Amino acid sequence: MLTEVRAARYAAPLREGGSLPGLVEGDDRTPYVMKFRGAGQGRKTLVAEVICGGLARRLGLRVPELVRLELDPVLGLGEPDEQVQELLKSSGGANLGMRFLSGALGFDPLAYRVDPVEAGRVLWFDALTGNVDRSWRNPNLLVWHGELWLIDHGATMIWHHHWPGAARAAERPYDASEHALASxxxxxxxxxxELAPRITPELLAEVTAEVPDAWLEGEEGFAGPEEVRAAYAAVLLPRAARVHRHLVLPEPAAATGPFGWITPPDRRDTGDPGEPGTASAPRPAAGEGAAR
Structure with missing residues (x-):
């Protein structure tokens, strides 16, 4: 299960994300980017973050640590912005927190070259989860201490917005022609x-078990949270075995090294290696990439 942390202080809204996430301080004195259950996208965005974050981590990809962030609506009473105040009031209880990564830089393919092996792993993972939000326009990738980190998985597994058609998602092609790493x-x-054999019923059961029951209860067509968890696994398991055969990719250019920074960034990523999380740079609106 996700570690439970209580939100001790609301610091600031991160306005570049469509769901208006916020930067908060937990009772463990750690800063987090909070995604709110009461935001317009609803709890399914949080479910997608938990399942995809758990899968990515177990597959060896770098993702921010996720926590179950408990929010007391009283924190919104002193917020001057009415929109933010309403969001805080409507999101009491369990929300999603992502550790804030201080000093990370937003991925730029003109400044940072990704190894084809790592690029293949990220692209395969995005194809598995049907990520529609990792384009060159909006990579949702960060570079922190010279390494690539994946953020913002709220726009994945879009089949869970229409469960009657979810079974067909196992065979659905993935258009990677505009993927941030397609080149x-x-x-x-x-x-x-390497990765498909690791997607097993046991792994999927472990990952879906991390989703709080409160985010799965009341799902139309299901008797309870366990049936919903099984429905996610029923799509992901067969998709993992076949999705690489249904990729739409442009003709890639030949890979050239060295990999990593091509040109020095304007500001080096200088976060504390012990505190992984989410941020966006070089703009000061840290976390916007993980906050939609």
Missing amino acids: CAPEVERAAA
Whole structure:
């Protein structure tokens, strides 16, 4: 299960995200980007973050640590912005927190070159989860201490917005023609051979168990949270075995090294390595990439 942390202080809204996430301080004195259950996208965004974050971490990809962030609506009483105040009041209880990553830089393919092996792993993972929000326009990737981190998985598994058609999602192609890493000569076949066998019923049960029951209760067509968890696994398991055969990719350019920074960034990413999380740079609106 996710570690439970209580929100001790609301610091600031992160306005570049569509769901108006906020920067908060937990009772463990750690800063978090909070995604609110009461935001317009609703609790399914939080479910997608938990399942995809758990899968990515178990597959060896770098993602921010997620926590169950308990919010007391009283924190919104002193907020001068009425929109933010209403969001805080309507999101009492369990919300999602992502550790804030201080000093991370937003991924720019012109400044940072990704190894084809890593690019293939990320692209295969996005194909598995149907991520529609990792384009070159909005990569949702950060570079922190010279390494690539994945953020913002709220726009994945879109089949859970229409469960009657979810079974067909296992065979649905994935259009990666505008994927942020499509130009990095991603080795998708290699990634599939490595990662697909690791997507097992046991792994999916472990990952979906991390979603709080409160975010799954009352789902139309299901008797309870366990049936909803099984429904996610019923799509992801067969999709993992076949999705690499249904990719739409542009003809890649030849991969060239060295990999990592091509040109020095304007500001080096200088967060504390012990505190992974989410941030966006070089703009000061840290966390917007993980906050939609």
